[in-house]
Amino acid sequence: MINLIVNDQIREFDLPLGTSLVDVIRDNLKLPGTKIGCREGDCGACTVLVGELDGENLKYKSMASCILPLGNTRRKHIVTIEGLNLDGLTPIQKAFVEENGTQCGFCTPGFIMSVVGFCLSDKKKTFENIKIAVAGNICRCTGYKSIERALSIIVDGISKIDETDRIAWLADNGFIPAYFNGIKNKLKEMAVDYSPKRTDADYIMGGGTDLLVQELDEVEEATIDFIQEMPGLSGVRIENGKCFIGSTTTITELFESEALNKMFPKMRSYINLIASHQIRNMATVGGNFANGSPIGDLAIMFQALDGTLVLNEKGKKREIKLKDFFVGYKTVNKKPDELIECVYFNVPGENTHFSFEKIGKRIHLDMATVNSALVVEIKDGIIKAASYSVGGLGATIRNMEKTSGFLVGKKISNKTFIEANKVAQSEITPRSRPEYKRLLVKQQLLCHLMSFAPEALGLEALQ
Ligand SMILES: Cc1cc2nc3c(=O)[nH]c(=O)nc-3n(C[C@H](O)[C@H](O)[C@H](O)COP(=O)(O)OP(=O)(O)OC[C@H]3O[C@@H](n4cnc5c(N)ncnc54)[C@H](O)[C@@H]3O)c2cc1C
Ligand code: FES
Ligand code: FES
Incomplete structure (x- = not known):
């Protein structure tokens, strides 16, 4: 039995906890406004809001309900499109209608939910940010320009939002129904x-x-440990010169982590390249490692940072370096019931620099064709240590030992890049589209070095 709030009602379900939320919403609750497009988290048609208490705050996040297991919604507030317009259309919906931001209408509920999630979030209320908020929503009809016009009107409409009490302001101004004001207390009572x-x-x-993309049918029948509610597995903490990241920390929580962004000032721009808001709000660090993908963005980053995993099998703990964890295509050095507790790495010193690059077919919501991360320590203009990992070239993430070794003792220059690229090309054997992938490795290596010493590299490097 699981209890949660759906729109303005407390609900109890006696259903398998692996059931995808969209099926509960549409089949059990008969709320058909939430649409099913891809069932793989890619189109955003099934977007709902999930509200959760964080101390005294009630925070809402957009999520793809097609791959959100019921078991991860315990004592949370789920908002579907039906829960928004109890008294007619909201200003957000009106802007979509007036600007012809909706044609067949199939994508519209998902867009509206993402926009409401943005209004409720602490993101700066800019046009750029509202566009990123809908990057996980696809429309086949409008060509997006009319949607952009609607977004522009909405951003203007919320420009005076009271950031100290967004829920009350949005309710007072008709963007969300008044019942939202009572949800915090209801959730507290349910705790x-x-x-x-x-x-x-x-x-x-x-x-x-x-799991809900790859094995939905199996998961629905299975027994499951929902680890997001297990204590001690979430968050970023610095201790004794090491940074520990709990395995259930979501990608959004990495984005929000002050500690991580202080260590790596460009981290937010890197994280914006991973999936979409809906997915980042759900996807965890541990899942990114355990799935053994050769293009896992976090796996690439933390492998380059020489990350170590702490695994726990019924109280028996062991540690393993990420570079030894990936042993074959989607195969990792982990027993089925071993839990990844956290990843940790040394807090970088002030001379250490980190760079991440990813190229896919499009900027948002795409897996990498090639992704890579390079960490270097530079003292007096000379590279003292280097660690370089590249994904998308074969069954596992490549630990580029030779190239890393070559870079040590060098000054960043055109010559260093040209020579380092030769070494990099010698230690890779891309399986598919080899010429293209070799080119991407070269370009990404150049981008990494340029990010560390932009003035040291010029056009000659590309000859
Ligand atoms: C639309 C879409 C876009 C995506 N885009 C990207 C992208 O741009 N970049 C990227 O890297 N990935 C991307 N992904 C892949 C995925 O979201 C990430 O790999 C994510 O981090 C997986 O985490 P999860 O918690 O959702 O995993 P889950 O589905 O919960 O689990 C995945 C596997 O890991 C195991 N597992 C999870 N946590 C633990 C743990 N703590 N200990 C032991 N085993 C564990 C599970 O048993 C399962 O086998 C995308 C996925 C979708 C659906
Ligand atoms: S149906 Fe496409 S993201 Fe859920
Ligand atoms: S209006 Fe038809 S898919 Fe967007």
Whole structure:
């Protein structure tokens, strides 16, 4: 049995906890406004808002309900399109109608939910940010220009939002119904002391963004440990010169982490290249490692940072370097019931620099064709240490040992880049589209070095 709030009603469900939320919404609750397009997290048609208490704050995040397991919604507030316009169309919906931002209408509920999620968020209310908020929503009819016009009107409409009490301001101004004001207390009343423990369940479930795409039918039948509610597995903390990141920390929480962004000032721009808001709000760090993908963006980053995983099998702990964890295509050095507790790495010193590059077919919501990360320590203009990882070239992430070794002792220059690229090309054997991927490795290596010493590299490097 699981209880949650859907729109303005508390609901209880006696259903398998691996059931995807969109099926509960449409089939059990008969709320058909939430649409199913791809069922893989790609189109945004099924977007809902998920509200959760964070201390005294009630925070809402947009999520793809097609890959959100029911078990991850316990004592949360789920908002569907039906829960928004109890008294007619909201200013957000009106802007879409007036600017012809909706034609067949199939994508529209998803867009509206993403926009409401943006209004409720602490993001700066700019046109650029509202566009990023809908990057996970696809429309086949409008060509997007009319949607952009609607977004522009909406951003103007919320320019005077009271950031100290967004829910009250949005309710007062008709953007959300008044019942939102009472949700925080309802959720508090529903809260109980609940901290699940590991069992012999068939599955470990993080955010579900891989499992519900790859194995939805199996998951629905299975027993599952929902680890997001297990204590001690979430968050970023610095201790004794090391940075520890709990395995259930979501990609959005990495984006929001002050500590991480202080260490790596460009981290937010890198994270914006991963999936979409809806997916980043669900996907966890541990899931990104455990799925063993050769193009996992976090896996690439933390491998270059020489990250170590802490694994726990029924209380028996062991540690393994990420570079030894990936052993074959989607195969990792981990027993099925071993839980990844966290990843940790040394806090970089002031001379250490980190760079990440990703190229896919489009900027947002695409897996990498090639992605790479380079970490260097530079003292007096000379590279003292280097660690370089590249994905998308074969079954596992490449640990570019030779290129890293070559870079040590060098000054960043055109010559260093040209020679380092030769070494890099010698230690890769791209399986598919080899010429294209070799070119991407070269371009990304140049971008990494340029990000560390822009003045040291010129056009000659590209000869
Ligand atoms: C539309 C879409 C876009 C995506 N885009 C990107 C992208 O741009 N870049 C990218 O890197 N990935 C992307 N992904 C892949 C995925 O979202 C990430 O890999 C994510 O981090 C997986 O985390 P999760 O918690 O959702 O995993 P889950 O689906 O919960 O789990 C995945 C696997 O890991 C296991 N697992 C999870 N947590 C643990 C743990 N703590 N210990 C042991 N085992 C565990 C599960 O049992 C399962 O086998 C995308 C996915 C979708 C659906
Ligand atoms: S149906 Fe496409 S993202 Fe859920
Ligand atoms: S209006 Fe038809 S898919 Fe967007």
